[in-house]
Amino acid sequence: MPSTADLPLSDFARRLRPLGRILEEEDWYVWCIAPTYGDDGRTHVFFSRWPKARGMGGWINACEIAHAVADAPEGPYTVLGPVLSPRGPGFWDATTCHNPHIQKVGDRWALFYLGNSNGKTDTKRIGLATAPSLDGPWTRSDAPILLPGPEGAWDDHCTTNPALVVHPDGGYMLYYKSWNTADYLRDKPPVRGNRKYGVALSSTLEGPYEKHPANPLVDFSGLGENRQCEDAYVWREGDRFRMVVRDMGVFNHEYGLIMDSSDGIAWSRPEIAYLATDAYFEQPPRPKHLNRYGRFERPQLLMRNGRPTHLFVTTQGGRQETASGFVFRLD
Template identity: 35%
Template sequence: MLFLSNSCKNNSSVSEESNVKKSDASVNYFKLDLGKPTLKSKFENDTWSIWGGSMVKGNDGLYHMFYSRWKKELGWAWVTDSEIAHAVSNTPFGPFTFRDVALSSRGSNYWDGLCTHNPNIHKFDGKYYLYYMGNTGDGKTTTFPGKLVLNPSHRNNQRIGVAVSDSPNGPWKRFDTPLINTGTHENALDALMVSNPSVTKRPEGGYLMVYKAVGKQKPGIWGGPVVHCIATSENPTGPFKKYDQPVFQTKDYDFPAEDPFIWYQKGKYRAIVKDMHGAFTNVGRSLVLFESEDGFDWKLSDTPLVSELKIDWANGYTQTVDHLERPQLYIENGKPIALLCAADIKDSQNVIHSFNVQIPILE
């Protein structure tokens, strides 16, 4: 028979306690590790600027990507000329083939009549919900290849909508009023414009949305500050209740974050966020990970870095890009499969060339 001394017993207790802590840590640990996409996962076009893909699987077994596009000859004219197009593939990693335009222009008298942009697609209870930004305005496009020229009448008329269909192939039912409009109070966080919705289903029922907003506290046509807001609803088509509580903020930077994609996994809400300035890590502009217990109080994850401004291609080439943003996860059976991002580079003439990429998520 083997007898343990008190010191051995204490060591055993410490070891057991350490194992428990390690076990708890492993339960709470969450990190997104990116694989290396092949070139078939690069979606681009010679005549169209491509941006912001979001993916869903259809009952036909195909993968349907919704993305923003506008004529490349117009320059970086997303704010006036973007439309949401639809492409399909046999795999989540492409190659994707253009099928049709899901949300086209429909007249300046509609709130989303001249521009549709930044899709966020979901399948909820058998129906497909395409969340997006739409706007109208004076319809004037400033053709200036390689340069970003924002038309303020379109930029400040950005609103959030949703289109609904029984199939990702459409037809899509659009609505005559926005899903999220600007706040009616002059000091509202979203008094000037709203954009870039991301929606997820809540585990207790209902839906959570995070969206970009601009207020009117700052003087001038562009307003400010730029923040992100929370809204909830019992139904995917609303009405959504807004909360006067900005998220993804930091005292050291004005407009620190953009393009959050939210989802729920392993007992917490998660968000991939574009770090505009290196506000949240020491690597500069990047994609970073946030988490939340309730969807309202967000904190930076323990392992926050998702990606720097680069793509590690499967052929061994590491491509540095000017922007890597509009992160959208494709999630299947509760598991992230692919990270969809928009990226761009400039040529020797300083003209912007953009594309979408589907990056595999590692186990």
């Protein structure tokens, strides 16, 4: 591992032990690995996948959410098949289903995800599917459970990247990412707009969710150079809230960030949650068709008794030269 002596590594980062890639599926890109321990004691994951022929950009217009299971977090995994697929014209999730986030809430399983209706970012919306078992049947929300803000608001473009916290005092905190449409249209690639995080609150799982007046809660735009973040996972550990996200310029675009909070609203300064891929394993030179090579994205945690046991991320490359999951153990 490269020297990290001068980096603000968190205790979380120092506990990571790489276990390796998972779900290197032939003919598929695999992304967004959301893990949970099932009632059977096995590790279940819900993940995004789309055909290799669609290229990396297929996540926005050709993605489905599938289910796999293994006896151990590092696999090997048996893919059980798709659970949420695009529903076609007339539905809010007509063209893609992506960004799964799985939790057990009471006696039900809650699978949050994003869908869109036109294959573009401006119709990305967060929805919810529930089931009595991880094997289904899954019942989807007829409409998105969280909509963008009004024109001109910081979150008027979309709602995406769902992360749920069940508050010990009752109620539900749904964290989400968004950005402003005018910023998105004005700024030039490769990074358009400025991604920020807010939270919406509800007394019931299905909502309605009311956005917190302090939103956006996580906003790095004041640091300059269009610094931002995405892919948050939020959880309570002891009496603290914690958040792990993908860095988009605070340190660089290859690391992860971690923050904590006493109330889930005001967040600490970020530390490094994880490093780039070359800190943990070697891989061949970047194939020409992969332009996000060398970084981990969409961090999700496997939790047991209120504490994380493993970090699941996704990264490009692998045997299929597409993308797959990657697992770390937390010592």
